[in-house]
Each structure stands twice: as structure tokens, then as C-alpha cells.
Amino acid sequence: MQSIDMKKTLSILLLLFVTLVCFNGCSDAEEASAETIHTKACTIEISGMMCEKGCKTTIQNRINDMSGVVNGEVDYALGKAFITYDANTLSCADIIAEIQSIGDGLYDAKIVEDKDIENAPVHLEEDAQNGSASVSNFSFEVPDISWVFSDLL
Incomplete structure (x- = not known):
């Protein structure tokens, strides 16, 4: 039972980390200066x-x-x-x-x-x-x- 709770906790932490990495992009000022x-x-x-x-x-x-x-x-x-x-x-x-x-x-x-x-x-x-x-x-x-x-x- 503890191993399942540990896996869930690790999964949630990993998901939060990936979410932070994915959504920590350019700031609005950087996006405004981006050129295509x-x-x-x-x-x-x-x-x-x-x-x-x-x-x-x-x-x-x-x-x-x-x-x-x-x-x-x-x-x-x-x-x-x-x-x-x-x-x-x-x-x-x-x-x-x-x-x-x-x-x-x-x-x-x-x-x-x-x-x-x-x-x-x-x-x-x-x-x-x-x-x-x-x-x-x-x-x-x-x-x-x-x-x-x-x-x-």
C-alpha cells in the first residue's frame, strides 16, 4: 500500500515539474521582441x-x-x-x-x-x-x- 502511495506522490511531483518546465516559457516582453x-x-x-x-x-x-x-x-x-x-x-x-x-x-x-x-x-x-x-x-x-x-x- 505504501509503495502505491509513494508512486502516486512521485508521479504527481514529476508531473508538476514537467508542467513548470513546459509553461515556463518566454515572458511577455520577450515574446513581443520575438521576430518571425x-x-x-x-x-x-x-x-x-x-x-x-x-x-x-x-x-x-x-x-x-x-x-x-x-x-x-x-x-x-x-x-x-x-x-x-x-x-x-x-x-x-x-x-x-x-x-x-x-x-x-x-x-x-x-x-x-x-x-x-x-x-x-x-x-x-x-x-x-x-x-x-x-x-x-x-x-x-x-x-x-x-x-x-x-x-x-
Whole structure:
């Protein structure tokens, strides 16, 4: 009997903890300063890459150095680049132009897919001294606690 009461007490405490974590989000002031970016995902086919270390790394670094790129990954084996970017700042055509400018046209690139993805609220942090800005997404995972309740049912 005591073990059932202990399990119920632990379950209630765990449920309260998870509730606090879930609902302890941004304050109203933070929510007001949150800005939504128009995020897109672009897949680009790249031809002309001859080596994984040099070509792949050069292209990937140039893509990730572009203002507005959230993440850029180049897959040498597939001959494709997968880029997530802010469409308010940049377009997939801009990224292709950047790739084609490397090595005076050494690489050719074409759009395979360019689609909208979920728009997430972000916090824009500006650095006045350097004249730059960075975007931060905030997320968290809620652990699976269903095992706690399985013994109670």
C-alpha cells in the first residue's frame, strides 16, 4: 500500500515539474521582441566537385558564410547541397550565384527543390560594434514519462 502511495506522490511531483518546465516559457516582453523569419529549405545539385576535402569544404564554408544562411551542408557523394536560409535576406538563386562564383565558374549549380519550412519565432541579437546580427532559435524536448503512469493504471 505504501509503495502505491509513494508512486502516486512521485508521479504527481514529476508531473508538476514537467508542467513548470513546459509553461515556463518566454515572458511577455520577450515574446513581443520575438521576430518571425521566413525560413526556406533549398536543395542544390552541384557539378564540378573533384574532391571531398577541398571542393566540398570550400563550397560549404562559402555557403555558411553568407548572411541569411541558417545551415548549409554539402554532400560530396550525392553532389548536392542542403541549405536552410532566411528568405527575407537571401534567395536560393543568390546561393547558386555564390557557388558558381567560386573558382571563376569551376562549379555549376542548379535548383533541385526550394520549399517553405515552418516559420519559427526567433530572437535577433545585434552586435553594434561589429555591425552584425545573429539569430537564435529556442527549443526543448519533453522527456517520455509515460512509464511513470503505466504502473498506476
